[in-house]
Amino acid sequence: MYNCPDSITDSQGRVGSVSLFKLAAAFVVLFLLTSGIVNATDRTGYYGLGTPASPEEIRGWDIDIRPDGKGLPEGQGSVEDGEFLYEQQCAECHGSFGEGVGRFPVLAGGEGTLTDSRPSKTIGSYWAHTSTLWDYIRRTMPFTAPESLTSDEVYAVTAYVLYLNDLIEDDFVLSRDNFTSIELPNNLNFIPDQRPDVANGRCMQDCKDPASIRIVSSVMPVVRAVATPVIDNRAAQAAGEKIYGQYCSLCHKSGMGGAPIVGEVSDWQDREAGGMVALKKRAIDGYTGQYGFMPPKGGFTHLTDQEIEEVVEYMVDSSQ
């Protein structure tokens, strides 16, 4: 390219046909650069690593949907079909009316609450795009079995959730063709980032009136040495099992150091004969004697006495 101007106005001032050709070529390159067809410094395939991704391979993973409908597959689903699927696969967490169970997300309601002190941000009250709903249901719902729904099922569940938000009628059938006609009510209320939006100064002295300083909220620290709260037997069993797996199984699976093996009934009979209280005490204080040795709490002294008691119960229960 750099040669082109020299060619067209060379030392003799001639403008030859070859030079004109070069000029034309330069314009073509310039066009390709600005049009995006060719990169300024095209290094495509420079490393030659990886393998070409085939259309079929891409189809298997390319699951995203854009607000303009790009990515939506063929298919359709009715509110009616959606209700059946929703009750079966969604209501356990989200509630039959999209009200949310426990801390699982609320899906419906909340219109007009965005300026309240406790806004309810649902699909109807907050979300911006129908495509996000379709995309998200296919992407990761139901929670325990992501990407398990067919396209028709995703259309149906999407339709039902829109219906729960009073955005479509109960006889609606959602499809790729009518998808982009449904707009969510809050979609015009999103604005770009405006930060930095505050300007503090770097005052060093007399920055505040001492009389103005008041503690308006306060949380005391947690003292970590306190025992874990009382929990029911089933939870204790689960806690014991977890502690066993994490800390105790190394010795109590193999018999290392003379440790009684969990599941070996005979290993535990003598020890249980002394009573559970004594057994738990030995586990907490440590033991050296006839059977072998065990450091206090197996060496994991950060475990609470209660945790040790729970794990002893678990091990004994598992060795009957």
Add this chain to the structure above:
Amino acid sequence: MKHDATPENAKSVKVSAGNDRRSFMLAGLGLAGGAAAGSMGLLADAKAGSNLPPDVPIWTKSLGSGVVAHPYGQPSRYEAQVERRTVDWLTADRMASISFTPLADLKGIITPSGLVFERYHSGLPEIDPGQHRLMIHGMVKQPLLLTMDDLMRMPSVSVIRFLECPANGGMEWRGAQMTGVQFTHGMLACCEWTGVLLSTLLEEVGFSRDASWILAEGADGAHMSRSIPMEKALDDTLVVYAQNGEALRPEQGYPLRLINPGWEGNTCIKWLRRLEIGDKPWYQREETSKYTDLMPDGKAREFTFVQECNSVITSPSPEKPLKGKGKYWIEGLAWSGRGKIKHVDVSLDGGISWREAGITSIVLPRALTRFGLEFDWDGSPALLQSRAVDETGYVQPTYQQLRDVRGTNSIYHKNAIHTWNLQPGGTVANVQLS
């Protein structure tokens, strides 16, 4: 247990000697002096004082365990309290939840890999790196599938950058609510990240000049996804496979993740499996329903990527109370998604007067920076605050300043000056001031 347990133990080995399995194992332990001596150490240190001068500590008078007792290695068992913790009431379950980095116990600016906060949306996937692929497609000349081996053959770069969840501190918009610095600021970490510049990969596939956004997607059940602007991707975004010198931890995206330095941790997609090049954002759930900042007028800001300048005192803190009058070292962390930390000021009187703290670590852009200040405590109550200034001149704001603009429902990007109330007994409480 008694210090002089050795003869008893030796005797027990003799008494029980026989040809059954247990005796054999015990005898084996007796012979393996290291293991036995180790256990003696455990038994002995229950007896307070015996390891202090003029007595010689038991660990000085015995053999320790041998090499590869822990082939990977682990912290001292006396550090067992230094661990990630969660707050169960924050989320519906532990598969879509968060745990917090124990900031009060950390030193320097690097967060050990095993202590980096966790954030999952569908639990922790266990990925076989041999079967992991990175797909790059969309507005490119040559869509590619890359193996981990392919990525390791490309030019490699290492940077130290912080990683912060944009919800860090979000529970405190309305008032003090969390019990310690682990929970007020612990969705925060800083690691050395090693990988390939995303720009290198984009050149390799020949991205279109018309492309302006990239969708990054994870291989977890959430297929966690965010739209990333092309300017960032071509600037400093990394596709990383290593953290603090070793392969990424599973919790941090093993075998591959994105790092967008200085930006919302949520954009740094873990278990990265796919990059799609396009010309518009995708408006995924995590950039519309979540990670948008609701303002008092009902409008919401979207694509609020940058983590603004922030700081916190990590000691004293609720986890690090003071033990009587005298000299102490106040220390803490400062960071900014816009670049380097320039100054950190500390107040002992709730913001009436400030003193500039010393910077005690290396200062890197978009990395944690440690500050410190000598403190002679006379036992009187104090309101401790830190205030960071970054290289753009931005000064960390007060709660009042943030709330005046953003109200209390924006959840994300809370970077207000934080206050600890040091009480006469040395206890430190999390407080907010009028």
